[in-house]
Amino acid sequence: MFPTQPVSRRHALKTTSAGFGMVALAGLLGQDGRKAAAATAGPKPLAPKAPHFTPKAKKIIFVFMQGSISQMDTFEYKAKVQQDDGKAGPGGGKVTASKFKFKQYGSTGSWFSELLPNIAKHADKLCWLRGLHTDTPAHPQAVVQLHTGSANAALTRPSMGAWLLYGLGTENQDLPGYITINPPPNFGGAVNFGNAFLPAHFQGTRINDQGDLPNLKPQTATNLQRKQLDLIQSMNRDLAGSPGGADQVDGIIESYELAFQMQGKVPELLDISKEPKHVQDAYGIKAGPAGSFARQCLMARRLSEAGVRFVEICQPGWDHHNNLHKGLIDRCQSVDQPTSALLADLEQRGLLEDTLVLFGSEFGRLPTAQGVDGRDHNITGYPMFMMGAGVKKGFTYGATDEYGIKAVEGRMHTNDLHATLLALMGLDHEKLTYKYAGREFRLTDVAGRVARDIFA
Template sequence: MHSNFSYPSRRGFLRMSGAGFGHLALTGLLGSLAKTAAAADLNTNNPLAPKRPPLPAKAKRIIFLFMEGAMSTVDTFEYKPELQRRDGKPGPGGGTITASKFQFKQYGQSGAWFSELLPHIAGHADEYCFLRGLYTDTPAHPQAVVQLHTGSANASLTRPSMGSWLLYGLGTENQNLPGYIVINPPVSFGGAANYGSAFLPAYYQGTAITDKGVMPNIQASTSRGLERQQIDLIQDLNREVAAAPGAPEAVEGIIKSYELGFRMQDSVPELLDISKEPQHVLDAYGVKPGIEGSFARQCLMARRLSEAGVRFVEIRQPGWDHHTNLHNGLIEETRRVDQPTAALLADLKQRGLLDETLVLFGSEFGRLPTSQGADGRDHNITGYAMFLAGAGVKKGYSHGNTDELGMAAVDGRMHINDLHATLLGLMGIDHERLTYRYAGRDFRLTDVAGVVQRDVFA
């Protein structure tokens, strides 16, 4: 043992030490020990080891570009001629139909429509598989964001996030990196629930970082030597528990999660140092200081993380909640995401990564075709769009559609559960068989619903 430490209680020590990822992992994992029967099928020696997909996999990893706040798709990539023609007339169910102020035109051989707001993204029109018939259950941002990330808006029981389910089902390709990383995750709208593991073991939760590569769970003031001593002490205590008669096998997983957390502090900061990228790459993404360059930095970091084998990366651009200031707000937000998104797709393709990486772009719901106030649109949960690109999906393809105004999904309707089932299917996982027993029942990402939309599969 280490003579330069005094020994408070185990609980007191853990509360004070905050030993980086080890502390984070332990606090969650100790809470899961009572569920050892449910965890009996886990590989506790290495629960994050890569696993063979049970079905033929079309993609190895996912990058999710989350436009938080509900992007207006009828102003960006959902062209509705009837919306333009009926500008100023009464809308179905009330309100005034409001045409988009932006010019649309078609791109590529597919003839996909994009507004003038997204010229760079439009340049990849023939790569996209549009999901145009999406709908969800609640018009409130907090519940809808959580449902998009976990499959459920039920506030009484937090569910594991889709990245956690994916990591649970497939493990990670790089044992020195977390398999699930979120950059600039939501601090509201559900906060950590959007990347948490809930009742899954804590080593399946997302690792949160900033767009500057800072890992908030690591205490920068703690020297590496002192932190190593802290972890060694905790590991000694854990091994005592593991050696006791009847000790849960999951304690071995706790021990390994500490070591992973310590190793990550060497590998992750270097990986996230985008300053070492060639200038032409930085210019292509539009990397610049401050908030204007935040999304560009995230996109470049997402490419580096995916290239290194991270299974699920989520990046985020807030600011799309345009109940007012719709026109100028869309100009501002699209300026921040258009070039970096296109650069990410081009970079992945140039490196041969797009054929094995699935990219998802979208929001928790959409915006109505009617006006709200002088210059705004209210929430629309009955019909909106996202798009996919990359591994396993048809290129230059549209699945489903909304009505002539963009009000409601009428064809190829996809609930969020269907979206999750389809994403898992593209990764080689049967969403009905990816389950975890908790509180006496089997849970899954898609709950008791979800239909795989195989029409989008290449």
């Protein structure tokens, strides 16, 4: 990786750009952040930037249920579906009632099934978006569209976390501003947290549910790492300033320096063993795969508390075309307690004053049966919920028809969701643009409508 002999400027670029981000480069760096900062010339691309208008939230935690959670069996009670069990559905197929018991919670009377008793305790604090819809029923395209605003595979777009960093920068210069924990390995992969045509320093940093960032541990003595880094960075800056210098070089320089600083802070920040036992017990922390999502939730709280602008955590396994009922029991048991604990922990620490939590999937599922025990995809009407900074408590925006198939009130396309999230963070989605290939691009493409009715 790092050369031990003098290298040409072009070879230096080739060496640094191979990993193209801090993850692949971080193991080569040292621990003195102040010296690293002094070694970097020019303005800081990740320095905090003024929003377009006063923000209602400063940070986002996105709790992503990959595969599309069945709302018909969790938090979208439809009396008509229960009554018409076994009858022909309005769009074809056989209506299938949920086998799980539902009841209403809180003064809002929000419906939850028996699968989510802990999240249900927050009923009066949630803000529901129940009229969502998207463009494609295929997971790869829908997941990418949820994360980047476009399902068009012909042109990779920046992820919403990258757009937030581009628009706002980050408040903690010793940490990445955008972290994704256990991102989907398929369904778009790194595209879902990538920077695309934005400069490289706006891409997300990937970690796993054990809190491990690949190659973060230094491989050589600190003083030697600093000398190596200074040499490479000097050549990188020369190359960046030369005619025809690659645009990516500035991102590489920033990635090296951030990684240098991260070695001292990130491992400690991600070490959830330092949390009191009662906190770990509240999240349901346990060893092995069964505790994966609980660890993610606790790390997300720690990262957000430390000032990370955008944190995403992921629980896969919701694509229940078969084995629906047993599968839902398993998945809900893995997310119910940790999600509830995350919301409660953020609230009691006062973090929800500037942190917004978004919970949901790339689309929903149908009220009709698929096979013996399954439900197919539904892109025409499905819910997500929010809680925290900037949104109303105990509020529902939008609705689907009596069978839960189509959004009929408060309809929100994925572009509208993104426009609303940006607005909550103080950004005008029509002004947050980046010129590439001769045109101005934005997260919401040429659409997007802000759902201001949900604003607190």
